[in-house]
Amino acid sequence: MHPMNPQPPPNHQDDYKLKDTKPKLGERWPHGGMRGGGGWISSDRATSTYDLVEQMYYLYVRVVKAKDLPTNPISGSCDPYVEVKLGNYKGKTQHFEKKTNPEWNQVFAFSKEKFQSSNLEVFVRDREIVTRDDYVGKVVLDMNEVPTRVPPDSPLAPQWYRLEDRRGDSKVKGEIMLAVWMGTQADEAFPEAWHSDAASVHGEGVFSVRSKVYVSPKLWYLRVNVIEAQDVESQDRSQLPQVFVKAQVGNQILKTKTCPTRTTNPLWNEDLIFVAAEPFEEQLVLTVENKLNPSKDEIVGRTTLPLHIFERRLDHRPLVHPQWFNLEKFGFGILEGDKRHEHKFSTRIHLRVCLEGAYHVLDESTMYISDQRPTARQLWKHPIGIFEVGILSAQGLLPMKTKDGRGTTDAYCVAKYGQKWVRTRTIVESSNPKWNEQYTWEVYDPCTVITLGVFDNCHLGGNEKPPGSSGAGRDSRIGKVRIRLSTLETDRIYTHSYPLLVLQPSGVKKMGELQLAFRFTCLSLANMIYLYSQPLLPKMHYLHPFTVNQLDSLRYQAMNIVAVRLGRAEPPLRKEVVEYMLDADSHMWSMRRSKANFFRIVSLFSGMISMSRWLGEVCHWKNPVTSILFHVLFFILICFPELILPTIFLYMFLIGIWNYRFRPRHPPHMDTKLSWAEAVHPDELDEEFDTFPTSKPQDVTRMRYDRLRSVAGRIQTVVGDMATQGERFQALLSWRDPRATSLFIVFCLCAAVVLYVTPFKMVALVAGLYLLRHPRFRSKMPSVPSNFFKRLPARADSML
Incomplete structure (x- = not known):
């Protein structure tokens, strides 16, 4: 098959389309704040909570403590624990050794949909290792007498209950403090509660099924400007050294070029850029090395510098002043491997080091930017909106692993926007999990993307390998959804079912559907409109830009740092999850992606082709009325050339108004046809799924193949960028971004009016003088039209 020859895709488009849903969302509950999965928004920014999810009712049982428990007459001690039972569902607290007044303070949640009994039983037992656990006492509560709590009511006060014997006829020694109430998932006890949905999970696995909110670490650029060194001596005093500097921060290692001349005072003046995470745990280690021969280097000096001593540079701050640092000189012992060293104050290195917080590191080199804010808090601006998402449920998830000989899925959902990552609880052994959890983010720029991914939890214990998996202990990816906020109408609730699509070696596969409800609320329309004229990134980004290679390397290092930090949380957000959410493999070569980007460009010329066909029909008088009208317009414009520009702007204004009827009603989603995922050749x-480097056996073929993939990956990115620019032109009048299109058509109307009343010669003179203005009157910052154009959405959001 020719690499650019399209194939007719199979007829699966109906399964891959976005579907409207009509969930029974909760009502607005007015109170002083908004709760979003662990985060609160102040009352001046929101007035409701949990109205984007279906209300799920739970029976909450808080086991606080017990007192005066009887001891075992044989052992003389008591190792108590509590078992909460509702029908066939049981939950247990931890046990305490030799304690008659234990305190648990643990909450159990039982879903109302799975109630199997009208009585709640709370047992206190004495743990025995050899024999069966002894019965201490119990409390039985009637479900009909349980009160209902609705936030923002205060938590229900626990009370003491006397323990009863097995038959419940008489009281026994000991009391237990309980609080029992009916509530919803909006209850503050919900995230930390033991859920009956995970009744089969025990031990440490309980922590991995709970919902959590994560905050990625603050990332800084560490700019090390290596200027020069003085009094560098090599081991061989008869020969001048030819040195270079190696800098290391954690696992990141960069080197300067070797000084071209042999001298004791080498000069480099090179910038080395690293990524550092706050709090700073790594140090900057600098070694000056002498190149003895192409395969051997010797260390002639070394220094270790903590990162917190360096100045933090912001936009309005001048360049930091350089400093001299003394090098630690290694002594030359007789035996190889001698570790003696001494401080040589004559040998020193000249550096200019600073921490730059005017960039956003993680999303800077991707098309799916989720946060435009710089790291430095001093450069932050006020939020312009609130984005709320209700993660409702998933439908028809495929089995991801086998457990006890049967296929099953333990699904959870992760959402990432800005520095805030959220993870829903894991619904155990269900192909149709219901989460109904709502989360909230502050929005600082509408031209950003939120990413949601569904994964299978493989860390619950006792799981067998998934069929066809390459290794155990990795959370399998089920699918991903991206939503660009600028394509949403403000204050509108979107309820859709998104197909979860994954590309596998056998082709594209639908893994299920994810049901979401979300809303973008605007806090200040004026600030949002003003934002369209501002640069995407702070001023420092344009005054000292990075190269493409630097951005790729820095983003890779930033992703590793974030994965390590989030992996240290409890429960950990694992590396494979972070990589999938951040599109770690988006720059790898793929013939499928290259073809998709090629046909994106081809589709841009369809409008020009249609226009040329229409002109051909006019010239050939296929429609006499149209040809006559065109001739009349042609003569008018020739006689009055000053009407050409206003007519063009007026025409674009009318096209924009006409296209309003056909504006997109749904946000974009993964498009298999656009991604060329169905018509791809095996x-x-x-x-595409080959390893990098390739696993081909021939050495020469491997070298050439890897080189081809590396070069082609760059070409693929360039082609994709070209397609993105063309699609942004289309977005001007397509109402994909309703605010941007409104601004543009208003501009067109104003421009048409101004050009009608202004002489054409004056317009041409002003435009020419502006284009030919002196460089002193030019700014290094991008212009307002450029900033506006870069914020327009492209179809890259729908790429799979």
């Missing part, structure tokens, strides 16, 4: 899929 051999191309084999190439």
